[in-house]
Amino acid sequence: MNTPAPCALLRQLFDTAIAAAQPALCLPAHLPPRPRGRTVVIGAGKASAAMAQALEQHWDGPLEGRVVTRYGYAVPCQRIEIMEAAHPVPDAASLQAAQRIRQVVSGLTADDLVIALISGGGSSLLVEPAPGLTLADKQAVNAALLASGASIAEMNCVRRQLSGIKGGRLAAACHPARVVTLLISDVPGDELPVIASGPTVADPTSAAEAKAILHRYRIAVPAAVQALLNAGGHAPIRPGDARLNGHEWRFIATPQMALEAAAAQARAAGYAAHILGDSLEGEARDVAKALAGITRQVVQRDQPFTAPCVLLSGGETTVTLRGSGRGGRNVEFLLALGLALEGLPGVHALAGDTDGVDGREEIAGALLTPDTLARTWALGLNPRQSLDNNDGHGFFQALGDSVITGPTLTNVNDFRAILVE
Structure with a gap:
């Protein structure tokens, strides 16, 4: 030999x-059947553009949508709009991407299907500050968490509590359409709420847990962030929420x-x-x-x-x-x-x-x-x-x-x- x-x-x-986790290889086998209505694709993460390209190449019906990926990670797509934003600290493009993805899922019906393409990095790339917070607030908390030594699960617990789109809120915005989430996992244990801070997954954690994490790592946060957490966080989507009934989550690649x-x-x-x-x-x-x-x-x-x-x-x-x-x-x-x-x-x-x-x-x-x-x-x-x-x-x-x-x-x-x- x-x-x-x-x-x-x-x-x-x-x-x-790396090759084993390429969307072109691992995504096609997990595509759901075509719906009676529209098929709308959304997504966020470092792999989302490549996932969108693979989906386009293997989908045999009408298709539309928007996904956001990291700067430099875009690939050509014909029917799905590819946006780029910053990682690991969000920027204005991250905020705009969240707004534009919200727009594409507005007004859906029960006959429609949303395919969500989620991979690591989505926490930074898809950002919608909770009411009362600003992008600057989110940037400050993200930067402090990244330097603190907190685990990814701890960081994303805090991020979910400060978000208007993560922790299942994006899936709720798709209601009453059915959502099938295709995931490439980048987190220990493949925990659904942790991957990209779970934009299509109900949040099992609480504002009190987020406060404990910030205290544990001695992270000082802007006054508006502290006020939101003291008030119990922003409109949590809990497990069992009826707006997520019938949704599916499928891992297409894992560590x-x-x-x-x-x-x-x-x-x-x-x-x-x-x-x-x-x-x-x-x-x-x-x-x-x-x-x-x-x-x-x-x-x-x-x-x-x-x-x-x-x-x-x-x-x-x-x-x-x-x-x-x-x-x-x-x-x-x-x-x-x-x-x-x-x-x-x-x-x-x-x-x-x-x-x-x-x-x-x-x-x-x-x-x-x-x-x-x-x-x-x-x-x-x-x-x-x-x-x-x-x-x-x-x-x-x-x-x-x-x-x-x-x-x-x-x-x-x-x-x-x-x-x-």
């Missing part, structure tokens, strides 16, 4: 995981599916493949220490697995910002992993975001090799200082080890692979 070099194999595994595709690719290359979990959470540097401990046990004890093997995992770590560097949760994880492994021979790793953007950089992630630390010192860089400054991108770019994919047009969250020879 002609086995690829370790770094080349890791990149193949990453590309395979687990992507990991299983990568595992099959690793086995084809001659490596045992082990999926450690598709929903690992926690501070990126803490997750790195835990996985470094497992890796050492494999190398030194042949436990719990024997080499050669690949350890795969997904999920979404968090980063509490302490420095001013150029970072993202995947490069933060990888830099911390390198420090914990201390150049352990025979170990290579890749960590990347399957949407092609780690943090705010157009860089998906990076590669780690046994000589990463040695090469760093030779360049006069201090890896510990880079980690303390949250400068993972600066660190790996200096080594030429960044992983750049460009827009992937999908998003099934973080991908981590540790190869032990």
